[in-house]
Amino acid sequence: MPIKMDRRKKYTQMVLKESFLKLLNEKQLSSITVKELCQLADINRSTFYSHYADQYDLLSKMEEEIIEDMNKYLSECNFTKEDESEQVTEKLMEYIVKNKKVCQTLLCGNGDASFLEKVMLVAKENIKKNGFLGNHFNEDTADYWSTFIVSGGIYVIKNWLERGMDKTPREMALMINAFASSGMNMLKFH
Structure with missing residues (x-):
């Protein structure tokens, strides 16, 4: 079971990063919201917040x-x-x-x-x-x-x-x- 969770966590982070990069290519960081990032990544906001504090935290981690x-x-x-x-x-x-x-x-x-x-x-x-x-x-x-x-x-x-x-x-x-x-x-x- 822990291996599946690790894979799921890695996948979620990968999808979030890819979606974030797509948005960053389209607009300034200050214009990106967690809501639109989650919509693009097709994940719940609570899932996002279990990985990152906000979009600035995601950028910092990347x-x-x-x-x-x-x-x-x-x-x-x-x-x-x-x-x-x-x-x-x-x-x-x-x-x-x-x-x-x-x-x-x-x-x-x-x-x-x-x-x-x-x-x-x-x-x-x-x-x-x-x-x-x-x-x-x-x-x-x-x-x-x-x-x-x-x-x-x-x-x-x-x-x-x-x-x-x-x-x-x-x-x-x-x-x-x-x-x-x-x-x-x-x-x-x-």
Whole structure:
């Protein structure tokens, strides 16, 4: 019996998330009501409230799942090796392809603007923690540089999503890493 409940719970959450994403693609978060979300998902409001406090809680949980997945991918690799950095970037691009709907909606659509900041923070911390910047900068400069690399990368990814993912994850990984590396090389010479 507990296995059935787990499946039912997972299914309910999946349906709610899919319905929520559909609504987020159509309108602003502040315009979405729990009532219309439940109607679209074809579930009772009491069922919704047994999983989430409100639509903001649902969005927050979805964002947390993505951040957790990103942290998992990033923590498994060492950024100090350039080829491994490309592999990590490619894995993240593949993750975005697999989760296209949610990534497109949260990064480019009507999602919470603070999500972009959360993604940037995760990426910046991983860049600094794994020594991608080397010993070329003091802490203050490293923070500025990691902000530059991450924000540029995220906006390249947003552009890629908005253009309908017109390049492969591998092509995007190579491009993003080339941009970051060329910037690093220019800075080393000055």
